[in-house]
Amino acid sequence: MVTFPGGTSLEKPQIIRDILRTMEGMVEKGRLHALPTTVYPPRETVDAFRFLSSAKHIGKVVIDYTDLVGLQGVEKVVAKPEIDPTGAYLISGGFGGLGLETAEWLLRSGAKTIVLTGRKASGNEVVNNRIEVWRKNGNRIEERYFDITHEKSLQDCIGDFGENLPPLKGVFHCASIFDDALIENITAERLRMGLGAKAEGARLLDALTKSIPLDFFVLFSSVTTLTGNIGQSAYIAANEVLNQICENRRKQNLAALSLNLGPIANVGILSRNQVAADALRTAGMNLLDIDYILHFLPDLIQQGCAQITVADIDWEQWFRVVPLVSDLSRFTAMHHLIDNLESTSETMVALLGLPEEDRLEFLIERLKSIIAKTLHLQDDAVDNNAKLSELGLDSLAGVELQTGIRIEFGIEVSAMMFSKDDSIRSLARKFYTQIQAKILILTHEKSV
Numbered sequence: 001m002v003t004f005p006g007g008t009s010l011e012k013p014q015i016i017r018d019i020l021r022t023m024e025g026m027v028e029k030g031r032l033h034a035l036p037t038t039v040y041p042p043r044e045t046v047d048a049f050r051f052l053s054s055a056k057h058i059g060k061v062v063i064d065y066t067d068l069v070g071l072q073g074v075e076k077v078v079a080k081p082e083i084d085p086t087g088a089y090l091i092s093g094g095f096g097g098l099g100l101e102t103a104e105w106l107l108r109s110g111a112k113t114i115v116l117t118g119r120k121a122s123g124n125e126v127v128n129n130r131i132e133v134w135r136k137n138g139n140r141i142e143e144r145y146f147d148i149t150h151e152k153s154l155q156d157c158i159g160d161f162g163e164n165l166p167p168l169k170g171v172f173h174c175a176s177i178f179d180d181a182l183i184e185n186i187t188a189e190r191l192r193m194g195l196g197a198k199a200e201g202a203r204l205l206d207a208l209t210k211s212i213p214l215d216f217f218v219l220f221s222s223v224t225t226l227t228g229n230i231g232q233s234a235y236i237a238a239n240e241v242l243n244q245i246c247e248n249r250r251k252q253n254l255a256a257l258s259l260n261l262g263p264i265a266n267v268g269i270l271s272r273n274q275v276a277a278d279a280l281r282t283a284g285m286n287l288l289d290i291d292y293i294l295h296f297l298p299d300l301i302q303q304g305c306a307q308i309t310v311a312d313i314d315w316e317q318w319f320r321v322v323p324l325v326s327d328l329s330r331f332t333a334m335h336h337l338i339d340n341l342e343s344t345s346e347t348m349v350a351l352l353g354l355p356e357e358d359r360l361e362f363l364i365e366r367l368k369s370i371i372a373k374t375l376h377l378q379d380d381a382v383d384n385n386a387k388l389s390e391l392g393l394d395s396l397a398g399v400e401l402q403t404g405i406r407i408e409f410g411i412e413v414s415a416m417m418f419s420k421d422d423s424i425r426s427l428a429r430k431f432y433t434q435i436q437a438k439i440l441i442l443t444h445e446k447s448v
């Protein structure tokens with residue numbers, strides 16, 4: 001979000017767009033120049049800061065992470081925390097998928113008292129039975145219902161530890177709401193909601209427990225803070241707040257770990273959204289077992305890092321689906337993978353083998369198949385002459401379609417190309433020229 005004296009890019013998108021376009025034009029014409037820079041490799045970061053503090057520099061001092069030669073990691077180990085049977089543990093979003101698994105792991109590891117919080121009682125019989133079994137096994141499981149962003153309610157809840165409950169030893173923040181949308185569809189209200197439970201909840205948990213000596217302060221963040229993801233700007237922003245809260249806490253020697261998790265199988269949000277789980281898998285994000293991760297949680301905390309990412313990613317596939325990511329300097333060490341990305345897809349190999357007069361029909365059929373997959377329809381339920389608007393292709397599905405075209409044909413098409421009045425046939429004709437150019441390049445490469 002860009003902010004200027006008259007408002008933000010969310011409130012005045014047209015004005016901000018105009019300003020940025022004007023500036024873009026000035027840069028292109030050479031009337032605006034980037035500030036001069038003094039560049040240091042990462043192994044000379046200390047020197048870079050010294051130079052900065054000497055105030056002799058003009059423009060920007062930049063650490064360029066493309067050259068990692070000579071860079072060494074330093075092991076920073078802290079004490080491995082243990083679960084204390086005489087202490088108590090607080091789980092926000094405790095009735096959700098990961099919240100309940102965290103409770104299960106805590107109990108298995110020796111905890112006796114757990115406070116689960118959420119906005120409302122779970123109407124789910126399986127969840128209630130599970131909690132009952134834990135109680136029958138001699139554990140104290142408290143259920144508290146309030147909005148985690150309501151400071152007074154949270155304060156009252158935390159005030160109970162050491163009074164009506166054993167002392168608080170660990171906080172696990174799992175509360176979150178999920179509301180994916182492309183950036184142009186995010187309103188200020190949606191942004192507030194997206195940041196609410198997760199970011200504001202974390203801020204309050206941090207502030208209200210600062211004076212309590214905790215063994216665990218674990219915030220459930222997401223790998224998307226590293227990799228980005230289409231339609232998740234608000235969610236990613238909220239998760240980044242969690243990362244920064246833990247960075248701050250670590251600097252103050254307070255317990256803190258922001259766990260940047262990859263997608264989780266079987267429980268939680270993705271177990272309720274098969275479509276999103278499949279899309280992530282296709283993009284190269286393999287689903288993880290939360291039980292396995294929690295088992296290693298104390299070891300992860302022992303690393304002494306404020307944030308740790310646990311994800312299983314097929315990078316080659318991820319870079320192919322989200323190509324902009326591959327240019328980020330944080331992925332420099334993986335850049336050798338990109339060389340493999342130029343491989344020709346099966347679809348393009350098949351297209352190359354066809355006589356020229358059959359190629360357009362083949363393209364139309366493949367495009368129909370990609371659109372059907374995007375909209376979760378059978379191929380034969382889609383008519384080549386139906387307009388995209390009749391098929392229900394919205395802007396988010398448009399991004400998926402772009403990705404499908406990129407994977408199958410190895411070409412970039414702009415989402416602006418997808419007009420509501422287009423049929424599959426007319427859309428295929430629109431980018432056939434790009435395909436022909438690609439065929440020419442591939443034919444040339446084969447002949448040399």
Ligand SMILES: NC(=O)c1ccc[n+]([C@@H]2O[C@H](COP(=O)([O-])OP(=O)(O)OC[C@H]3O[C@@H](n4cnc5c(N)ncnc54)[C@H](OP(=O)(O)O)[C@@H]3O)[C@@H](O)[C@H]2O)c1
Binds near residue numbers: 099220264
């Ligand atoms: N599942 C994954 O694949 C995955 C991957 C990476 C990171 N994570 C992170 O892990 C955490 C847990 O995810 P999950 O999959 O277990 O989600 P989940 O099943 O939807 O659980 C989230 C819980 O948060 C509660 N909640 C929402 N707003 C709240 C509020 N204002 N105050 C209090 N509680 C609130 C919800 O309960 P009520 O609606 O009843 O309040 C819900 O039970 C999230 O932060 C998520 O971003 C999950």
